[in-house]
Amino acid sequence: MSETRFYQTGTFAVGNRLLDEAEASVQADPERANAITKGHRACQGCGEALGARYALDAAVRATGGRVIAANATGCLEVFSTPFPESSWRLPWIHSLFGNAPAVATGVAAALRAKGHTDIRVVGQGGDGGTVDIGLACLSGMFERGDDVLYICYDNEAYMNTGVQRSAATPPAARTATTEPLGEHPGNSFEQGKNLPLIAMAHEIPYVATATVAELRDLERKVARAMEFRGPRYLHVLVPCPLGWGSATSDTINIARLAKECGLFPVFEAEHGRVVAVSPIRRQVPVEQYLCRQKRYAHLFAGEGRADLIARLQAAADRNIERFGLLASAGSRGEDTTERPARELLDVLAASERGPQ
Amino acid sequence: MPSQLEGSQAVAATVARCRPEVICAYPITPQTHIVEGLSRMVAAGELAPCEFVNVESEFAAMSVAIGASATGARAYTATASQGLLYMAEALFNAAGLGLPIVMTVANRAIGAPINIWNDHSDSMALRDCGWIQLYAADNQEAADMHVQAFRLAEQLSLPVMVCMDGFVLTHAFEPLEVPERERIDAFLPPFAPRQVLDPADPVTIGAMVGPEAFTEVRYLAHAKQMDALDAIPAIAEEFERAFGRSSGGLLSGYRCEDAETVVVALGSVLGTLEEVIDRMRDEGRRVGALAVKSFRPFPLAELRAALARAQRVIVLERAFAVGVGGILSADVHAALAGLPRARGGDRDDEDAVEMHTVIAGLGGRAITRRSLRSMIDDADAGLLPTLHFMDLNSEVVQRELARSRGGGRPGPHAENILRDLGLVAAGPV
Numbered sequence A: 001m002s003e004t005r006f007y008q009t010g011t012f013a014v015g016n017r018l019l020d021e022a023e024a025s026v027q028a029d030p031e032r033a034n035a036i037t038k039g040h041r042a043c044q045g046c047g048e049a050l051g052a053r054y055a056l057d058a059a060v061r062a063t064g065g066r067v068i069a070a071n072a073t074g075c076l077e078v079f080s081t082p083f084p085e086s087s088w089r090l091p092w093i094h095s096l097f098g099n100a101p102a103v104a105t106g107v108a109a110a111l112r113a114k115g116h117t118d119i120r121v122v123g124q125g126g127d128g129g130t131v132d133i134g135l136a137c138l139s140g141m142f143e144r145g146d147d148v149l150y151i152c153y154d155n156e157a158y159m160n161t162g163v164q165r166s167a168a169t170p171p172a173a174r175t176a177t178t179e180p181l182g183e184h185p186g187n188s189f190e191q192g193k194n195l196p197l198i199a200m201a202h203e204i205p206y207v208a209t210a211t212v213a214e215l216r217d218l219e220r221k222v223a224r225a226m227e228f229r230g231p232r233y234l235h236v237l238v239p240c241p242l243g244w245g246s247a248t249s250d251t252i253n254i255a256r257l258a259k260e261c262g263l264f265p266v267f268e269a270e271h272g273r274v275v276a277v278s279p280i281r282r283q284v285p286v287e288q289y290l291c292r293q294k295r296y297a298h299l300f301a302g303e304g305r306a307d308l309i310a311r312l313q314a315a316a317d318r319n320i321e322r323f324g325l326l327a328s329a330g331s332r333g334e335d336t337t338e339r340p341a342r343e344l345l346d347v348l349a350a351s352e353r354g355p356q
Numbered sequence B: 001m002p003s004q005l006e007g008s009q010a011v012a013a014t015v016a017r018c019r020p021e022v023i024c025a026y027p028i029t030p031q032t033h034i035v036e037g038l039s040r041m042v043a044a045g046e047l048a049p050c051e052f053v054n055v056e057s058e059f060a061a062m063s064v065a066i067g068a069s070a071t072g073a074r075a076y077t078a079t080a081s082q083g084l085l086y087m088a089e090a091l092f093n094a095a096g097l098g099l100p101i102v103m104t105v106a107n108r109a110i111g112a113p114i115n116i117w118n119d120h121s122d123s124m125a126l127r128d129c130g131w132i133q134l135y136a137a138d139n140q141e142a143a144d145m146h147v148q149a150f151r152l153a154e155q156l157s158l159p160v161m162v163c164m165d166g167f168v169l170t171h172a173f174e175p176l177e178v179p180e181r182e183r184i185d186a187f188l189p190p191f192a193p194r195q196v197l198d199p200a201d202p203v204t205i206g207a208m209v210g211p212e213a214f215t216e217v218r219y220l221a222h223a224k225q226m227d228a229l230d231a232i233p234a235i236a237e238e239f240e241r242a243f244g245r246s247s248g249g250l251l252s253g254y255r256c257e258d259a260e261t262v263v264v265a266l267g268s269v270l271g272t273l274e275e276v277i278d279r280m281r282d283e284g285r286r287v288g289a290l291a292v293k294s295f296r297p298f299p300l301a302e303l304r305a306a307l308a309r310a311q312r313v314i315v316l317e318r319a320f321a322v323g324v325g326g327i328l329s330a331d332v333h334a335a336l337a338g339l340p341r342a343r344g345g346d347r348d349d350e351d352a353v354e355m356h357t358v359i360a361g362l363g364g365r366a367i368t369r370r371s372l373r374s375m376i377d378d379a380d381a382g383l384l385p386t387l388h389f390m391d392l393n394s395e396v397v398q399r400e401l402a403r404s405r406g407g408g409r410p411g412p413h414a415e416n417i418l419r420d421l422g423l424v425a426a427g428p429v
Helices: A047-062 A075-080 A100-113 A127-132 A135-144 A195-201 A215-225 A248-260 A286-290 A294-299 A306-323 A339-350 B007-017 B032-043 B058-070 B081-086 B088-096 B121-125 B139-156 B181-187 B214-243 B269-282 B300-306 B328-336 B369-380 B394-405 B413-420
Strands: A067-071 A092-094 A120-126 A149-154 A206-211 A232-237 A267-270 A273-277 B003-006 B022-025 B051-054 B075-079 B102-107 B132-135 B160-165 B173-176 B251-254 B261-265 B287-292 B294-296 B312-317 B354-359 B387-389
Touching: A047 A067, A047 A075, A047 A120, A047 A149, A047 A215, A047 A232, A047 A248, A067 A075, A067 A100, A075 A120, A100 A120, A100 A135, A100 A149, A100 B022, A100 B051, A100 B058, A120 A127, A127 A135, A127 A149, A135 A195, A135 B058, A149 A215, A195 A206, A195 A232, A195 A267, A206 A215, A206 A248, A215 A232, A232 A248, A248 A286, A286 A306, B003 B007, B007 B032, B007 B102, B007 B139, B007 B160, B007 B173, B007 B181, B022 B032, B022 B058, B032 B051, B032 B075, B058 B075, B058 B081, B058 B088, B075 B081, B081 B088, B081 B121, B088 B214, B102 B121, B102 B139, B132 B139, B132 B214, B139 B160, B139 B173, B139 B181, B139 B214, B181 B214, B214 B294, B251 B269, B251 B300, B261 B269, B261 B369, B269 B287, B269 B369, B287 B300, B300 B328, B312 B328, B312 B369, B328 B354, B354 B369, B394 B413
Parallel strands: A067 A092, A067 A120, A120 A149, A149 A232, A206 A232, B022 B051, B022 B075, B075 B102, B102 B160, B132 B160, B261 B287, B261 B312, B312 B354, B354 B387
Antiparallel strands: A206 A267, A267 A273, B003 B173, B132 B294, B251 B287
16 A cells, blocks of 8 residues: 655645644644734735735734734735724734834833733834835834834835835836836946845844745744844845736745845844855746846846846845855755755746746 | 922923833933933833833934833923924824823924024924924923823823923023922823723724825814813813912913003013013003913913903014914914904004014023013004014124125025124134
8 A cells, every 4th residue: 555645745835734733834723813814905916915914923823912013104004904994903003104113112112111021012014114214213123122023024115105216126126216218227236225134233133034935934934033032123025016017926936036046045143143044946047037027127128138137147146155045055054944845946946937 | 398400300300200101212402401310210210110212313212102102101202403303203193193192392493504592493393293282481380291291191192292491491490399209199190091002902003094084083183182272271270289389271371461562472481571571560561471381272262362451462482484474473363363452551442453473582592681671662662563583683684685685605694694793703704
């Protein structure tokens, strides 16, 4: 009699009931919090809605339901709370665009004063609210050691206002304020702001990056973050079909390609030092990531812009070298991806189509 | 038993006795002594359980107060001048969310040119942000007003600004009674928030409201301030019963019952004004003063009643709206609209009450008894213009205007004027 094989076992699939309960995702739990529940008005294929749901449900589980969220203005705030409707099933406050970290600090200070330190605080916002207008408040929250987990859902531009450039917009990306006209490459190739590294420079207890392609990894990092006291920072790449010009069915695939090409390094750091990276399973050239998004269409139109693509590849290569993202090149940290998941990634990476 | 205290120390000691739970602070002159005092008390454990948060900006200070207040903590901060402007967005937000934060504003000018001294440009610029604005005439009142402010804020679920003149009050030492802790405890019940962030009963605070309900929400903000017109005098009366002295309220008249000329003003200038009025009364002149203690809400009906017998009103302002004139004056105008000039005075006619706006004390310029005296004399003699800038050096201004009109690149006004006044070593331009 042959061994029964459960092909689903060990995948990232939500609702995998064949896994051992301890290994199951938070979302697989029928008793999950649904911190952001149905009925919200996010676009089809929204990476931010997905990331926020996984992150907050994991935070709710990690704290036994004792968590308060402070939200920056932005898509997440707008699509979740067209009053009198609200998708939030946890205590939630929205104040302004640039002050979510400081509001979170105030919540944490009040909880300390009242002796409710079992209740934890999550601040959250998009990349504009975090890396641009909210950076001063975020840096203050970090340097004071306030007990807040801040989550940035990074879709690499101001999507809520109609896709304008933020300091997190990558080079060569087209936005409404970085049009690739004439010789202009789209967004310029300046430094931009790498907020995970800026957070690490504060030497806070925990900094991690994640993508919505690896949702178990995201859940695990939220749970890990909740094991620390003090400021923690989680930076989640959340593709935006509207702003990136990608298929709504392609959100997770594109997030995975961002990591697999090296443009978005996925890693964890404690007290300012990288302690683990998620290695690239099967490296892909940056074209495979870029060509699926209309914001990079100008790189492939006509004779194409091989020069710009080469510069983006160089940026990816620099990340790969800096973080040791290729296992063969000698990883700097421990591979935190579960083994069965790795196999699945290999299969998926092999199935990727290159540029047309 | 009064003790010799600096105004800032008295405010810090009073706020401390109000049992704040979260204090956030960012340094700006001239409010620094207040939060320094509170910081020491928190560090010494005298206020436990109270958290003191050193923030990175005034915008963050108000934001931390918002988060703390929404979590049910009694929250306090202090600021001035540029700092108040830097937190402008968060001020509107705190008011819109109905969070009963109490804040001291140590009134100071706004640059440019940068100036650290007293006037009311800062709080006047934020008069429409939805906060209640109280103006203290002296340091005893400043201290007492903070006790009333916490009570008022929490009763109405609205933030309250206590405005006190920078340096003139904050840095002045005088004998003061810090309200006793036991009496404050009896006067100010623990903060029972209208809504609170609590995992046991999750609420969404700060959701989006569209055109279908926004007008109603804004109207309610106005209605709450109208309620404050009743609450402010009621709380002031209760305070007087509990503490044995009168402080706060909406308005306070000084010898203006039968006054033909009444000077309306805010803040510490009232002390000087009262001295001038006493002297003029001794000479048989029918003059008085009316202190506006609550600028927001503005007591229109009470002001109208208080000025019903006046022949002429001089609104003395430590700030002004560039391009128009008086700020307080506009509200006084609204209160007096259609009010006929009182009969029985020297000028018994049916004209509307005569009104003057006098801008004085900008950027810390002293408002002297002599200047106040000549202002009233000029008004009574029919010589005071509708809009007058007290002690303005017209010669210097005219010279600079001529330079500006002459074309070319005459350079910055502020530096040119300092040179003309001989305050810069290089001498006149």
